[in-house]
Amino acid sequence: MKIAIASGKGGTGKTTVAVNLYYFLSKNLNGNVQLIDCDVEEPNDLLFFPGSVKTDGLEIYNFVPEIDTEKCTFCRKCTDWCEFNAITLVKNLGFAEVSHDLCHSCGACSTACEFDAITEHPQSLGTISEYEVGFGKRVTEGRLRIGSSMQTALIKEVKKATAGNADITIFDAPPGTSCPVVETVSDADYVILVTEPTPFGLYDLKLTVDLIEELNISFGVVVNKAGLGDRKVYDFLESKQIELIGDIPFSKEYASQYSKGELIRNIQDEQAKAYLPVVNKVLNIIQKQ
Amino acid sequence: MKEITILSGKGGAGKTSVTAALAALSKNTVFCDNDVDAADLHLILQPEIKEKHPFSSGSKSTIDQEICTNCGLCESSCRFHAIHPNSEGYPEVNHFQCEGCRLCERICPAEAISTHENFNNHWFVSTTRFGQMVHAKMGPGEENSGKLVSRIREKTREIAGEIQADYILNDGPPGIGCSAISSITGTDAVLLVIEPSISGLHDAKRLVELVKGFGIDMYAVINKYDINLTASSAVETFLEKQDIEVLGRIPFDTRMVESMVNEKSVIEFDRASSVSRELENTWTRLKTCL
Numbered sequence: 048m049k050i051a052i053a054s055g056k057g058g059t060g061k062t063t064v065a066v067n068l069y070y071f072l073s074k075n076l077n078g079n080v081q082l083i084d085c086d087v088e089e090p091n092d093l094l095f096f097p098g099s100v101k102t103d104g105l106e107i108y109n110f111v112p113e114i115d116t117e118k119c120t121f122c123r124k125c126t127d128w129c130e131f132n133a134i135t136l137v138k139n140l141g142f143a144e145v146s147h148d149l150c151h152s153c154g155a156c157s158t159a160c161e162f163d164a165i166t167e168h169p170q171s172l173g174t175i176s177e178y179e180v181g182f183g184k185r186v187t188e189g190r191l192r193i194g195s196s197m198q199t200a201l202i203k204e205v206k207k208a209t210a211g212n213a214d215i216t217i218f219d220a221p222p223g224t225s226c227p228v229v230e231t232v233s234d235a236d237y238v239i240l241v242t243e244p245t246p247f248g249l250y251d252l253k254l255t256v257d258l259i260e261e262l263n264i265s266f267g268v269v270v271n272k273a274g275l276g277d278r279k280v281y282d283f284l285e286s287k288q289i290e291l292i293g294d295i296p297f298s299k300e301y302a303s304q305y306s307k308g309e310l311i312r313n314i315q316d317e318q319a320k321a322y323l324p325v326v327n328k329v330l331n332i333i334q335k336q
Numbered sequence: 337m338k339e340i341t342i343l344s345g346k347g348g349a350g351k352t353s354v355t356a357a358l359a360a361l362s363k364n365t366v367f368c369d370n371d372v373d374a375a376d377l378h379l380i381l382q383p384e385i386k387e388k389h390p391f392s393s394g395s396k397s398t399i400d401q402e403i404c405t406n407c408g409l410c411e412s413s414c415r416f417h418a419i420h421p422n423s424e425g426y427p428e429v430n431h432f433q434c435e436g437c438r439l440c441e442r443i444c445p446a447e448a449i450s451t452h453e454n455f456n457n458h459w460f461v462s463t464t465r466f467g468q469m470v471h472a473k474m475g476p477g478e479e480n481s482g483k484l485v486s487r488i489r490e491k492t493r494e495i496a497g498e499i500q501a502d503y504i505l506n507d508g509p510p511g512i513g514c515s516a517i518s519s520i521t522g523t524d525a526v527l528l529v530i531e532p533s534i535s536g537l538h539d540a541k542r543l544v545e546l547v548k549g550f551g552i553d554m555y556a557v558i559n560k561y562d563i564n565l566t567a568s569s570a571v572e573t574f575l576e577k578q579d580i581e582v583l584g585r586i587p588f589d590t591r592m593v594e595s596m597v598n599e600k601s602v603i604e605f606d607r608a609s610s611v612s613r614e615l616e617n618t619w620t621r622l623k624t625c626l
Contacts, residue, residue, distance in 0.1 A: 055373075055374040056347065056348065056374055056376070057346065057347005057348045057349075057374075057510040058346060058347040058348010058349060058510075058531075059347075059348060062535065086511075088510075088511035088512045088513045088516070088542075089345050089346055089510070089511055089512065089535075089538070089539040089542060091346075091535040091538060091539070094534045094535055094538060128438070128439075128442060130395065130436060130437050130438055131437075148517075151435055151437060152415060153415050153416070153435065153437030153439055154413070154415050154437075154439060155437050155438065155439040155442065158413070158439060158442075158443060159442075191512065191513065193512060193542055193545050193546050193549070194517075194546060194549055195513075196481075196482065196513055196514035196517055198511075198513040198514070203417070221511065222347040222373075222374065222510050222511070223373035223374050223480070223509075223510075224373055224374060224474070224476055224477065225373045225474060225477065225478055225479060225480035226432070226477065226478070226479045226480065227513070228477075229432045229477045230433075233432060233433075245593055245596055245597065246376075246379050246596050246597060246599065247352065247376040247379060247596060250374075250376060250379055251374040251376065254374060254476065257476045258476035258477050261476055261477065262432070262477070275590065275593050276593050276596070276597055277597045299563065299588070302560075302563055303563055303564050305533060306531075306532060306533030306534065306536070306563055306564035306567050307533075307534065307564060307566070307567065308533075308534040308535075
């Protein structure tokens with residue numbers, strides 16, 4: 048069973064919800080829960096588990112082509128096949144190079160080359176690390192190498208590496224509605240969309256709802272920082288008959304606790320109460336499965 | 337003409353609210369929303385669209401089941417694992433996973449695969465009460481490779497050249513991946529908006545390392561400065577070590593949210609507020625720095 052936490056707008060509270068859900072579900076399900084941080088550009092989940100212990104880590108590579116100018120005949124078949132304009136060939140200068148920024152590692156050029164001039168070499172995309180955090184199975188983090196633009200490929204690897212590690216998997220998605228988000232949520236059984244009751248929150252929620260409906264995944268919405276902004280997000284949910292599964296009130300004290308990374312250390316009654324409907328909703332879905 | 341990109345690493349730090357405030361303060365400036373994935377600047381700037389252009393959202397391959405011999409070559413060759421057997425056992429391309437490399441099309445012995453370009457992305461040239469604006473809207477789930485960001489920045493520079501603008505303000509995307517990289521390339525300065533929290537600082541550190549790689553000047557504002565003074569001083573220490581000047585310390589104020597609800601920048605909403613005054617100082621200092 049897979050649950051993804053997503054939000055079009057950044058900073059609405061995806062990580063807060065994911066970390067809290069991991070905590071409460073661990074208590075409810077004898078710890079058979081794992082949390083996967085798929086926001087590989089800016090992974091934050093681990094910041095909220097002080098004292099966590101790293102138990103495993105690996106570097107992830109993709110393969111980027113290199114052209115051997117000794118063997119290359121400058122026939123240009125590779126450039127014809129490359130859909131991403133990543134290959135520059137200058138016959139007169141004997142120059143043949145692949146731009147690593149543009150290359151998608153699709154393998155078309157090395158398949159195209161009839162002269163065995165193209166070989167592929169590993170380039171780091173980032174790392175995948177596993178942590179014991181004191182409850183639940185484990186927390187796994189994908190971390191993009193700074194400068195790499197291959198975030199979607201890394202998310203794919205993170206999901207592959209963690210598949211089947213626990214009965215319940217929670218995916219914390221990156222912000223937005225484009226391909227890294229699709230990669231994270233595409234095979235989820237249920238998506239929790241986190242929003243805030245502001246015009247930015249509502250506009251980006253609408254974009255995300257369009258996406259999740261197109262992917263045909265069932266979902267519910269958590270309104271975080273409730274009390275700020277206006278009521279329009281609730282009107283939208285009502286008019287679209289979208290289930291509001293949680294309403295987490297804004298409190299400056301809570302925001303300050305978050306800012307220190309102390310989400311889990313001293314759970315307040317108020318916080319536990321606010322998360323109860325969300326946790327029950329998920330437990331309900333699990334039971335039905 | 338100077339181009340400034342507003343970035344934060346972490347989402348929700350206040351990039352768009354800060355950009356909107358600077359937009360209200362600036363003169364002779366062109367605006368560009370680089371966050372094409374979840375664009376919000378238009379909610380405050382209320383652009384009147386003058387031009388609308390389709391933009392390629394990439395190519396997707398499709399397999400003709402009538403011609404396919406089910407040899408399995410496409411499925412085993414696809415590096416993106418985008419080809420899966422359908423309910424009848426024939427290979428089918430998942431368009432959300434397909435990157436449009438056309439390798440399957442080229443190697444299919446039965447020539448059963450074709451590839452089509454989609455135009456689900458659009459970009460716009462608009463007018464606003466503060467000046468011209470270039471922005472975009474992506475189709476849901478489309479690839480944000482940074483090409484669309486590069487396109488709208490190119491158009492913005494073109495307009496800025498024509499009208500001899502003094503500044504370009506780019507409202508950047510969150511993160512440090514391809515669209516962030518596209519919004520940094522070739523800009524004159526990056527204005528970091530940092531929220532004083534452990535995640536805000538963590539994300540800003542990764543962003544600073546990325547921007548340093550481009551050798552671009554950075555300045556910072558600390559937003560919601562007083563929400564956690566310990567974290568704020570950690571942010572200040574980090575910035576000092578990195579030799580990044582703090583141009584503004586914006587206090588937490590619900591007027592920032594109220595102005596958004598009223599579709600206004602905080603400058604228009606309450607010019608006398610301490611938030612507005614701090615943003616005014618930020619803009620004045622930033623202009624001097626450039």
